[in-house]
Amino acid sequence: MKPSAARGAVRFGHTELPEEQRAALRKAVKFEWITLGFLAASTALVYAVLGNSQAMKAAWVEDLLSFLPPLSFLIASRTIRRRPSEEHPYGFHRAVGIAHVVAAVALTVMGAYLIVDSGIGLVTAEHPTIGGFDLFGQTVWLGWVMILAMLLTAGPPVYLGHVKMKLAEKLHDKVLYADADMNKADWMTAVAAAVGVAGIGLGWWWADAVAALVISASILHDGVRNTRAAISGLMDKRARTYDDAEPHPLGSRIDAYLSGLDWADTAKSRIRDEGHVFHVESFVVPQDGKMPSMEQLESARNACIDLDWKVQDMVIVPVAELPAEYLPGGAASGGES
Amino acid sequence: MNKPFAAAVLISALTLTSCGTSFPADPDGTLDRVSGGVLRVGASENDDWVTVAASGEPEGSEPALIREFASRLGAEIKWSVGTEHVLAADLKHGELDLVIGGLNDETPWEKEAGLTRPYTESKDSRGKTHKHVMLVAKGENAFLLELDRFLMAKAPK
Numbered sequence: 001m002k003p004s005a006a007r008g009a010v011r012f013g014h015t016e017l018p019e020e021q022r023a024a025l026r027k028a029v030k031f032e033w034i035t036l037g038f039l040a041a042s043t044a045l046v047y048a049v050l051g052n053s054q055a056m057k058a059a060w061v062e063d064l065l066s067f068l069p070p071l072s073f074l075i076a077s078r079t080i081r082r083r084p085s086e087e088h089p090y091g092f093h094r095a096v097g098i099a100h101v102v103a104a105v106a107l108t109v110m111g112a113y114l115i116v117d118s119g120i121g122l123v124t125a126e127h128p129t130i131g132g133f134d135l136f137g138q139t140v141w142l143g144w145v146m147i148l149a150m151l152l153t154a155g156p157p158v159y160l161g162h163v164k165m166k167l168a169e170k171l172h173d174k175v176l177y178a179d180a181d182m183n184k185a186d187w188m189t190a191v192a193a194a195v196g197v198a199g200i201g202l203g204w205w206w207a208d209a210v211a212a213l214v215i216s217a218s219i220l221h222d223g224v225r226n227t228r229a230a231i232s233g234l235m236d237k238r239a240r241t242y243d244d245a246e247p248h249p250l251g252s253r254i255d256a257y258l259s260g261l262d263w264a265d266t267a268k269s270r271i272r273d274e275g276h277v278f279h280v281e282s283f284v285v286p287q288d289g290k291m292p293s294m295e296q297l298e299s300a301r302n303a304c305i306d307l308d309w310k311v312q313d314m315v316i317v318p319v320a321e322l323p324a325e326y327l328p329g330g331a332a333s334g335g336e337s
Numbered sequence: 338m339n340k341p342f343a344a345a346v347l348i349s350a351l352t353l354t355s356c357g358t359s360f361p362a363d364p365d366g367t368l369d370r371v372s373g374g375v376l377r378v379g380a381s382e383n384d385d386w387v388t389v390a391a392s393g394e395p396e397g398s399e400p401a402l403i404r405e406f407a408s409r410l411g412a413e414i415k416w417s418v419g420t421e422h423v424l425a426a427d428l429k430h431g432e433l434d435l436v437i438g439g440l441n442d443e444t445p446w447e448k449e450a451g452l453t454r455p456y457t458e459s460k461d462s463r464g465k466t467h468k469h470v471m472l473v474a475k476g477e478n479a480f481l482l483e484l485d486r487f488l489m490a491k492a493p494k
Contacts, residue, residue, distance in 0.1 A: 052451075127364055127476020129451030132485030139454075139489040141361055141482050203362030205476050 012080050013091030015277050015312040024170040029077065031167070032070040032176075035160050035183070039066055042153040049145045052128045054121050055196030055211035056146055058114050059189050062219050063153075066186070068106055069179035072099030076175060080275060090313070096275030097234045100175045104226035111220025118212035127205040130197070143201050147194045154190035157183040172242050172276050172310060174233065178226050185222075189215050239273040250278065250311065254304050258284050258316070261300055263292045268327050280304070280314040283322055292318060361478035367434055368410075368480040376412040378403055379424030379436040386439025386469075389418050399437040399471070406487050425449045428474055435484070441467035451475045456488035 010017045010025060017025065043063045050056050079095035082088075120126075133142035161183030168177035192211045199207020229244055239248040251271050258267035261284075269282040282304070286292055292300075297316055305311050359368065380387050380395040387397045394400075395416055407414045417424065417433060425446040427433045440446070442455050455468030471488075473481045 127474075129473075129475050129481060130361065130478050131451065131481040132454050132489065134454070134489065139482075139486045141478070143361055143478070200476075200478065201361040203364045203478075205364045 010081070011083070012276050013093055013312075014083055015309065018309045021171055021309060024167045025077065028164065028167040028171060028173070028176055029074065031160060031163055032073050032179075035070045035157075035164075035179075036067065038156050038160065039063060039070075042156075045149050046153065049133070049142065049149050051130050051142050051146060053130065053143075053146060053193070053197055053200065053208050053212075054118050054126075054128065055193040055208045055215060056150070058118065058212040058215040058219070059150065059193040061110055061114060062186075062189055062215060065103075065107055065110055065219065066157075066182065068103040069175055069182065072103050073173070073175045073179060075099060076275075090274070090279070093274035093277060094234070096173070096175055097230060100178065100226065100230035101234065103175070103178070104223055104230045106223075107219055108223030108227055111216055111218075111223045114216035115213060115220060118209050118216055122206060122209035122213065125205070126209065128200050128208045130200055141201070143197045146197045150190040150194040150197070154187040154194075157186035161186070169242050172273075174229065174242060174244075174275075177242050178222075178229070182222055185218065189218065233273060233275075236272040239271040239278055248273070248278075250308050253307055254280065254282060254311070257304060257307065258282055258300060261296075263287055263290070263296055264300075266322065268322050270327060274313075276310065277312055278310045280311055281326070282314065282316045283319045283327065284316055285321060286318055289320065359479045361482060363477040363479045365431065365474065365477060367474060367477040368483055371410055371412050371434060371480065373411045374413070375415050376403075376407045376410065377415045377417065377432070377434045378407075379417045379419060379427060379433045379438075381419060381421045381424055381436070381438030383439035387437055393418065399439065402488070402491060403435065403437060405491075406484065409487065410483075421446065425472065428472055431474060434474060434477075434480070436472040440470055440472065442470050444470065444472070446472055449475075451477065451481055453481065453488055454485050456492045 010022045043060065046056065046060045046063060050060060076095045076099040080092050082092045084091040121128075130141065130143045130146070132139040133145050135145065161180045164176055164180035164183065168174070168180055192214045196208040196211025199211070239251065240246060241248050248271070251269055254269050254271075255267050258264055258269075261267075263286055265285045265287045267282055267284040269280055271281075272279050284292075284300075297318070301314055301316050304314055304316075363369070380389070380400060382389050385397055386399045387395055390396050395418060404414065417427065419427075421436070421438055421440070424433060424436045424438070426449070428436050428446075429449040436446075436450065442452060444452070450472035451474065452470045452472060455470050457469050459467050459469065461467060471484065473484065
């Protein structure tokens with residue numbers, strides 16, 4: 001958790017983070033550790049009262065899987081600090097994408113497994129057996145303890161999710177986003193499991209399996225959605241906002257800036273999202289086919305880098321006309337909104 | 338967000354308990370049927386836990402416990418003596434309510450039946466500790482809880 005070498009100089013590859021992002025990163029690391037601590041406590045608690053409820057089992061597996069995104073984030077946020085080297089000229093930013101894929105595939109596989117497992121329980125009319133539990137010398141129904149455990153673990157992730165969501169936006173971190181998104185929805189899992197157990201109490205043996213199916217479906221849904229997002233990231237899909245809601249506005253800002261230069265006629269960029277930072281290739285058509293000077297090119301590049309901390313790895317290519325083969329879709333540039 | 342849901346779950350559960358409906362309830366109504374009726378018990382011979390007298394009546398520590406449990410429920414006992422294998426299958430198909438036989442919590446019949454809480458421990462000649470349980474029909478949670486409460490109260494502290 002200690003900041004790297006010189007405090008104040010936190011880097012993602014060779015990108016030095018601005019103060020706002022540096023603070024967000026520190027806070028995100030702290031909150032991911034808090035998340036891990038909470039998960040350790042909650043998995044232990046739920047395991048202790050697991051009993052024969054399939055819904056509780058599904059909720060517990062989801063808790064276990066919830067370890068993956070924070071761990072991925074913590075590992076990746078260390079790895080990407082390494083500077084680019086001769087062997088890794090683009091830096092180590094892709095560590096984030098790889099961590100994302102690993103976590104997403106685990107979610108997908110477990111979600112699918114639990115759907116089959118719970119479905120079998122429903123089809124074979126498995127009646128879940130929940131008996132007594134010794135609570136300070138009293139024998140109470142274990143179901144009450146299960147419901148209590150689920151309701152206790154329902155609240156904290158919602159709070160953690162809200163905090164991490166804000167940080168994910170600042171850091172443009174999709175693993176953190178996925179993690180926060182799952183945390184925010186976690187209370188539904190807890191409530192579904194509690195309802196399933198309460199259903200058993202009412203004598204509805206099927207309620208448990210149905211609740212388990214609901215939980216498994218939500219795990220699978222998270223898994224598929226995250227796998228898709230992670231893979232399209234690794235496939236160099238055009239840069240989008242942290243929540244994948246829309247193309248990242250930075251693209252059109254860069255194009256607008258470059259097109260507005262007094263030596264430029266028009267400009268378009270293609271941008272890929274390396275994890276936190278962008279790789280930008282901007283094609284600029286100079287006015288009247290006159291080559292810009294070295295100073296003009298340098299100052300244009302520096303101005304673009306100053307637009308946003310995510311832009312660092314950038315090349316400007318003067319061209320006679322915009323190359324359609326690199327800029328498919330004509331008007332659409334790397335990140336037009 | 339989750340507070341109203343939690344409250345709804347708790348309130349509905351509490352209402353149902355106070356309405357007199359048994360909570361947890363038995364999907365197949367074992368506890369209701371047995372109370373003041375007939376308790377069908379399968380007994381499998383095992384050491385001092387269950388022995389079968391010449392008369393065919395099961396004796397030993399577990400039949401003694403079950404006789405007391407049955408008398409509390411005002412139930413008459415209908416004994417079936419057999420091997421665990423046969424008794425577990427009968428239990429699974431609803432032909433028995435309870436199976437005893439000095440079973441422990443590692444019983445292979447866990448898939449076919451519900452287990453009580455371990456109510457006592459014993460050590461075998463190899464020094465291995467066994468946690469003793471009885472078997473009930475799966476999912477008959479009111480009956481199971483009733484039995485668990487009885488066994489816990491009886492358990493040597």
